[in-house]
Amino acid sequence: MTSTHLEINRRRALMTSAAIAASVMFPERAFAEETPRKGGIFTVHYGAEQRMLNPSLQASTGVYIIGGKIQEQLVDLDHAGKPVGVLAESWESTPDGRTITFHLRKGVTWHDGKPFTSADVAFTAMAMWKKILNYGSTLQLFLTAVDTPDAHTAIFRYERPMPMDLLLRALPDLGYISPKHLYDSGDIRQNPVNLAPVGTGPFKFTQYERGQFIIADRNPNYWRPNAPYLDRIVWRVVTDRAAAAVQVEAGQILYSGFSGLTISDTARLAKDKRFIVTTKGNEGNARTNTIEFNFRRKELADIRVRRAIAHAINVPFFIDNFLGDFAKPGTGPIPSVSTDFFPKDTGPQYAYDKAKAVKLLDEAGFKAGSGGTRFSLRLLPAPWGEDISLWATYVQQQLSDVGIKIEIVRNDGGGYLKSVYADHNFDLASGWHQYRNDPAVSTTVWYRSGQPAGAPWTNQWGWTDEKIDKIIDDAATEVDPVKRKALYGEFERRANEELPVWMPIEQIFQSVINAKARNHSNTPRWGSASWYDLWLAE
């Protein structure tokens, strides 16, 4: 019964995604012979202002959506999702994986006119990626030096083998270069350039009015010939999601990315021909919804209880009724869009089966007391999205059916991270796990033991597993891509078997784009990309 339900759901999802793909492809095909038009202003929804706009210092979509147009990285992902050189033209690794050489593009200048050289790369890697950049500091932990034999060669030297395919998948996000000559002196974090970035990208920073807008103008000296097409990009700061939706409708905003509008507004705009709603262009930003278990509670340290909780919740029903077509049941920490790593065998899955859940709880010795309650748990939902809030309420209701009483404790962002990842003051927590193209970037830290308290989105469950630790460590330095993929298959199966974190829903961000835009959503991380080829039809 459950499986037929799943089938129908999957088929429907497939049909819908095909329809969406067609609606995205069709206008492009129809206008394929149209020559790109120069000029125009592209207005973008900017929901949460950041403390800096420099993507070499902060890895988050809120920075990429602006800084990613102004600064460039060594490598980006192309239309097919394969690494393609941007500031690097080519690269090679020694067989032991300890020396990686990048040959840099010649004739590139910074927006202030100074030439871009290997010294910028060496400085950014050592002073920013390794020391300040979130996730960068983990990725480059064993980077010892960057040699610059000439102005266009940068040689990265690693203490332990660095898998080339890991580096190439991580660099599109964690490989932005900053100008050495502007960061040379003084505290990097306090440098005013952080909020007025200088880069090599297709757009030059012009103005930032806090709380209102940010403007970047066309870089006339951009190294790609005939690019960019747009005259200007304007980011409008709109914190209220409903207000952003009406501005999209009024044509004041042409693009709202990363699921910036409410679920209901997005569904409404999807029916309007003037707008395109798609998950395309966001494949590089997959995320899964989580249930995180605190093993300090004796009930949750019992694997039977964790499995019972997973069996007790009807995930497809939740997706069908609350999230719609842009989500699907998850299979574990590695999302299915990650074709390079998604294993054929994902290990045990926990389909909805209330009877089994009840049986497991009974076996674990947690019999229903008076009023049918076995035990009570505190569930902390993260405040990032309405889906998490809905999911928490749904979990509460479903678990009460099997005798687990849930008290929902809501916090804002800072409070949530502190309670869960620093103070361990939770029983269940629910948020998002962000997958960043390679499990080694931000996924394995959810499972590897020995994470210091206070590091958000890491294994703070009080759970240690030698097997998974070994798999993670082996994979992190395995230079053979085939062996790495196999190791991450093992990782996924072990994670699903032990279930320290349950990842039952897989989602990709949605973009809402005005139908006048051309060449949009054409790479897996388009919202973060440089938009050098984006143009606006009349």
Place this chain on the structure above:
Amino acid sequence: MRLLSLVGRRLAASIPTLLLILIGLFLLLQFAPGDTVDAMMAQMGGGDAATAKSLREFYGLDLSVSAQLGNYLWRLARFDLGFSSIYGKPVLTVIAERLPATLLLMGAALSFAFFFGLVFGVIAARGVNKWPDTLISTLGLIFYATPSFWFGLMAIVVFSIYLQWLPAGGLEDITVMQTGLWRTLDIARHLILPTLTLGLIYLAIYLRIMRASMLEVLNLDFVRTARAKGLDDTRVVIKHVLRNALLPMVTLIGLQAGTMLGGSVVVESVFSLPGLGRLAYESVVQRDLNTLLGIVFASALVVIAVNLAVDIAYARLDPRITTGV
């Protein structure tokens, strides 16, 4: 001279209050779980423990609470509001950037509400229990009961999406840079909907107060005397009744100046205006203590200033107030 001493006394009395508010808020915020580094981590989407530690040192959060409070008060004594951790600028600059939009919106909405509240209140009182009164009172009730975010969104849907008469949000049109008079007109156009949205609720309150106060004064003896003198009705209302009926309205303005500063968070968010309300909200979520305390400080100053102005206005409206005391 009398005025100066009034101002002096008022300001002296407000200093202890101000200090208590700031210390109270500082301690209150210590109870909120998480600090500005946690909030920053939340925004960044992750980071390691070493990054968090170096950030805490950077923001001076590794000190004890009493040391932090002591530092803050010592800086305040030297008129230094400190450095904003979200904006990376001195708090004074951050607030100064936001103040114009807030004052513009607040001023426009208050004047709108005050003026039309007065006019409609008078009309309603003169035709009490007849149809103008019923109509005005009913409308007032509707405005008062409507949540401002809903009203704002509906106004955008009607005027910006369907009719396309007015912009949907923002302070000015940023796709075309304008200067001088055109810019002023453009900003005015952008402020029409927010002013209406914020002003209508206050309008409802003002017209109720004005109506009640008019009715009360209309029954007083001196009005009968004026009528007996043979003055026509309009003169009686304008020269004798209105001036006396205005006192409660003026009191209300003084009280509401403060609420309007804070109460515009919703309107600022719906219309994407860069005001103090949104800044305060963001500072709480981001645990930016310096900015939040700075805003409270600035708001308190505005409230004190407005109340002072109200006291002076009392004296103008009712000469008994200054001569009597």
